[in-house]
Amino acid sequence: MEIQTVIGRYADADVHALAVAVFKDEKADEGFLKSLDAATSGIVRSIIDAEEIKGKEGETAYLHLPADKVGMKAKGILLVGVGERDGYKLAQVSQMAGAAVRALRARNVKTVGLVLRGPEAAVEGAVAKAVEGAIIGLFEPDKYRTVDKEERQIERLVVVADEGADENGVKREAERGRIIGESVNFTRDLANEPGAFMTPTIMAERAQDIAREFGLEIDVLDRGRMEQEGMGSLLSVARGSEEPPMLIILKYTPEGKAKGNGGQLALVGKGITFDTGGISIKPGENMELMKYDMSGGATVLGVMRAIAQLKPSIPVIGVVPAAENMPSGKATKPGDVVRAMSGKTIEVINTDAEGRLVLADGISYAKKLGATQIIDMATLTGAVSIALGDVNTGILGTDQQLINEIIEAGAEVGEKFWQLPLDKEYSKQIKSDIADIKNVGGRKAGTITAAAFLKEFADGVSWAHLDIAGTAWGDEARPFRAKGPTGVAVRMLLNFIDRAAR
Ligand code: BES
Ligand code: ZN
Numbered sequence: 001m002e003i004q005t006v007i008g009r010y011a012d013a014d015v016h017a018l019a020v021a022v023f024k025d026e027k028a029d030e031g032f033l034k035s036l037d038a039a040t041s042g043i044v045r046s047i048i049d050a051e052e053i054k055g056k057e058g059e060t061a062y063l064h065l066p067a068d069k070v071g072m073k074a075k076g077i078l079l080v081g082v083g084e085r086d087g088y089k090l091a092q093v094s095q096m097a098g099a100a101v102r103a104l105r106a107r108n109v110k111t112v113g114l115v116l117r118g119p120e121a122a123v124e125g126a127v128a129k130a131v132e133g134a135i136i137g138l139f140e141p142d143k144y145r146t147v148d149k150e151e152r153q154i155e156r157l158v159v160v161a162d163e164g165a166d167e168n169g170v171k172r173e174a175e176r177g178r179i180i181g182e183s184v185n186f187t188r189d190l191a192n193e194p195g196a197f198m199t200p201t202i203m204a205e206r207a208q209d210i211a212r213e214f215g216l217e218i219d220v221l222d223r224g225r226m227e228q229e230g231m232g233s234l235l236s237v238a239r240g241s242e243e244p245p246m247l248i249i250l251k252y253t254p255e256g257k258a259k260g261n262g263g264q265l266a267l268v269g270k271g272i273t274f275d276t277g278g279i280s281i282k283p284g285e286n287m288e289l290m291k292y293d294m295s296g297g298a299t300v301l302g303v304m305r306a307i308a309q310l311k312p313s314i315p316v317i318g319v320v321p322a323a324e325n326m327p328s329g330k331a332t333k334p335g336d337v338v339r340a341m342s343g344k345t346i347e348v349i350n351t352d353a354e355g356r357l358v359l360a361d362g363i364s365y366a367k368k369l370g371a372t373q374i375i376d377m378a379t380l381t382g383a384v385s386i387a388l389g390d391v392n393t394g395i396l397g398t399d400q401q402l403i404n405e406i407i408e409a410g411a412e413v414g415e416k417f418w419q420l421p422l423d424k425e426y427s428k429q430i431k432s433d434i435a436d437i438k439n440v441g442g443r444k445a446g447t448i449t450a451a452a453f454l455k456e457f458a459d460g461v462s463w464a465h466l467d468i469a470g471t472a473w474g475d476e477a478r479p480f481r482a483k484g485p486t487g488v489a490v491r492m493l494l495n496f497i498d499r500a501a502r
């Protein structure tokens, strides 16, 4: 899709259809809609007066413009409901753009103009959000369909920035939006791949591709090097699989003098390319979804892919412990004791609690690489979707300031994070009779005890953990995105890094 930008003059935009936001209960006899109505000889007003659209979020109405009667190049206008005017922030611009391109693609429209209305004081920023939202909106998970595949394509997107926008700023922001949108889709594409097509080896190859294309340092530890590092915890998960585990490291170093707090940020993502549960095997129902158990790792790769291009002024390391969790004659058994890189011994009570086992060594290795601040992300517990559903990502950690910054960075991009407590009392639940700790903490507070386990390895650094098990997959399509992998946390992390680099 070709992306262009213009400022203000939407009537001249050479596109088939224009998309315009409509606020809740907005009338056509004042402000922006009045001018649009004048340019369309009263058609906009007739639709709004008839209450065909009332501005509710996700609502759309399409109107055909009679070619000879109006002073506009476009042949149609899509009105897109965006809810309350007060709540219309940058995150909503992204959703509006996604809903607009999805609705227009469904009408087989090939060229689209997105007419931006504020939010005020963020004219250029809105351009990035519109491009990002459009790219994310057009993603479909139907890669392996040969029939009924979404073949329609929007060929050209013209973003019409608000009057008063700066031309260079608009161009820069459009590029930024493109990079972010494509990186979110990169993450979604990885998460969507079936286990057979996204093994630890293939994940490492995808990381190599990013490193080569966008210029990042890369290192991939194979089984031999993991043994040298004493990563008995990560290795225990891979034992049952024919697929060798990989520990993927991507490193971004800014040119010139780094800004920020002088620390070293590391992102650590769970990369279980398929989770059968191992010997503690999962029930068959919905097991196919466990292909997305590498979403945390995919998030790390997507973020690294983006920052290699956006070039923030702080250094970032990405760490992805990748393995496949399978039952076999060689697999780790419940009751086995393994020794993690940190030296801690772990009794593996349940081989299905494997995410924390690979993260334990991933976190230790991030520390060895010099990390002073660690954010890990993982589809770690089914319990988090019981607690928070698919609306909020669970966040826990040891550094309240870091947690607050993540929650704020998320809110700015429309991603919600909800903190769960991590009092030391919960750690009692993971005490083992025969080893230092065990990998499950019983039925109570499953998301918290999983985090309490990770905390054992994140001592000495500022640390936050994101449990994305409930939010990394959308069971239903939304007006602004397809169902399937969501790429959650990529945008939050890019915003977090952007804020930290100021
Ligand atoms: N990958 C799962 C968690 C999961 C469940 C992610 C549903 C996405 C959707 C994880 O490895 C797991 O199996 N966790 C167990 C932990 C339990 C054995 C303590 C769980 O949540 O049931
Ligand atoms: Zn599991």
Ligand code: ZN
Pocket (backbone or CB within 6 Å): 272, 275, 293, 352, 354, 355, 379, 380
């Ligand atoms: Zn898992």
